[in-house]
Amino acid sequence: MTLLDGILLTFLIICAVAVSVKRNLLASIVIYMGFSLIMSVIWLTLEAPDLAITEAAVGAGVTGLLFLATLKKIHAIKADDVRDREDKPDEK
Amino acid sequence: MKSDGFFSKLTKFVEYGSLREEDLTLSPSKKQKFVDTDSPENRWLTTVQNSEKPLAARIATWVSHYGVSLFDRLYRVAAAFICFTLIGLLLSVVAFLPAFGDENAPAVNEVVERYVSKSVEETGTTNAVAGMISAYRGFDTLGEAHVLFAAACSVIILLRVDDPERRHGRLVDPVMTGEDMDFEPNSDLVLRKAAKILVPLSFIFGLYVILNGTTSPGGGFSGGALMGAGLILTSVAFGFGRTERFFGDEMYHLVKTACLAAYALMMAYFIYMGANGLPDGVWLGIPGSIISGGLILPINIAVGFEVACTMYCFYALFRKGGL
Numbered sequence: 001m002t003l004l005d006g007i008l009l010t011f012l013i014i015c016a017v018a019v020s021v022k023r024n025l026l027a028s029i030v031i032y033m034g035f036s037l038i039m040s041v042i043w044l045t046l047e048a049p050d051l052a053i054t055e056a057a058v059g060a061g062v063t064g065l066l067f068l069a070t071l072k073k074i075h076a077i078k079a080d081d082v083r084d085r086e087d088k089p090d091e092k
Numbered sequence: 093m094k095s096d097g098f099f100s101k102l103t104k105f106v107e108y109g110s111l112r113e114e115d116l117t118l119s120p121s122k123k124q125k126f127v128d129t130d131s132p133e134n135r136w137l138t139t140v141q142n143s144e145k146p147l148a149a150r151i152a153t154w155v156s157h158y159g160v161s162l163f164d165r166l167y168r169v170a171a172a173f174i175c176f177t178l179i180g181l182l183l184s185v186v187a188f189l190p191a192f193g194d195e196n197a198p199a200v201n202e203v204v205e206r207y208v209s210k211s212v213e214e215t216g217t218t219n220a221v222a223g224m225i226s227a228y229r230g231f232d233t234l235g236e237a238h239v240l241f242a243a244a245c246s247v248i249i250l251l252r253v254d255d256p257e258r259r260h261g262r263l264v265d266p267v268m269t270g271e272d273m274d275f276e277p278n279s280d281l282v283l284r285k286a287a288k289i290l291v292p293l294s295f296i297f298g299l300y301v302i303l304n305g306t307t308s309p310g311g312g313f314s315g316g317a318l319m320g321a322g323l324i325l326t327s328v329a330f331g332f333g334r335t336e337r338f339f340g341d342e343m344y345h346l347v348k349t350a351c352l353a354a355y356a357l358m359m360a361y362f363i364y365m366g367a368n369g370l371p372d373g374v375w376l377g378i379p380g381s382i383i384s385g386g387l388i389l390p391i392n393i394a395v396g397f398e399v400a401c402t403m404y405c406f407y408a409l410f411r412k413g414g415l
Contacts, residue, residue: 049309050221053301057317062403065324069410 005045012038025076026068033064214368216376217306217385225311226388228368234359237395241352244402253413287329294322302396306385312395319396320403327404332412335404341415344401351398358387358394 015035022028036059043052071077145153190197207224215223225233253259302315327335365372377384408415 050311050314053310053314054317057314057321061321062317062324062406066406066410069407073410 002045005042008038008042008045012042025071029064029067029071032067033060036060036063212379215385215388216379217388218380219305219307219309219311221309222305222311222385222388222392226385226391227362230359230362230367230391233395234356237352237355237398240399240402241348244348244405247406247409251409251413256414259412259414283329287325291322291326291329294318294325298322298396298400302392303382303389305392306388307380307382312392313399315392316396316399317403319400320407323400323404324407327408327411332408336415339404339415344405344415347397348401348405351394351401355391355394355398358391362387 012035015031015038019028019031019035022031036055039059040052040055043055068077190199207220207228211220211223212218215227217223298315298318301310301318302312305311305315323335323339362372374386376386383389405415
């Protein structure tokens, strides 16, 4: 196992833990997309380039997009101005 | 005898089981006055009176009384029977498989060796993975494509918005409804400029991955996912109106069903001819060139377009409830 593999696997574990620990759904989706990106590089180092392309396109791209669309549909993400207005009273 | 016709006599014979003198001479309304239903020798007549309704009506009352509970019971029995039969079948098959981790198992030795040494000769591909997925294990891949089709169908059933005016964002004020699906994606300049560079690249790279699936890593699914990502990026950056010009509802259905049907037909022909390296009359081409691998190249193209359609279909349905 090379140094690169070790670093990638460490990041993979950190991402996997962070996805479930994070309470902000938007943040956990972004971390999940990062997880898929790291996984695709790992597939590449494992000499499986077919899987790497698919993982990058599906895992990091389309799945994350669908998650984001679902969050918007269930109103878990609000527009910027709405969130700013709601957040300001909490800060005081 | 005079009033009753032949057919009513026949039905009486069928229903009562026997003919008596008074049955033949009297009409059924008069008969009830004469017959004492309480006497033991005439007790059978009470059941006859109950059953004087037509057969269909009797069946209907019976079904409305007992049908649901009986169907419920039958359903449970059949479900348990099918479940246990399947469990038994699968377990008995597992008993014939080699033990897990057995170093002499054919899956570890012979299958791998055959894939590595014979795949160029038998499937005409220099990419052994493509040969394995589309030729040796072609039936599994066909099943996966159908699973994808079923998933797209169920997403359409769940998320499709019936009103076409609403679907295309016409006649609806998004601020009034407050629903996210009524807002066009309002893109900013950075996204548009980046999309202008990235969209053609992703389409060209997707096509490259599909067409080179037989000679280099990639294939139908990866290339299709890339093209689908390009379609999604187009609609995110330039709005749904821009993608609807060349990829609407009809186009989606046409491409998707045509691709799946073509794939299924090619696979059916391939399996009918014996599969797994037997000669099937398709020119295998020169290994290493683009036109190689026989049926694998058209299969890759069909799978690629189907996957691209499905990806974009998912996004559009989640976003605005229709293509």
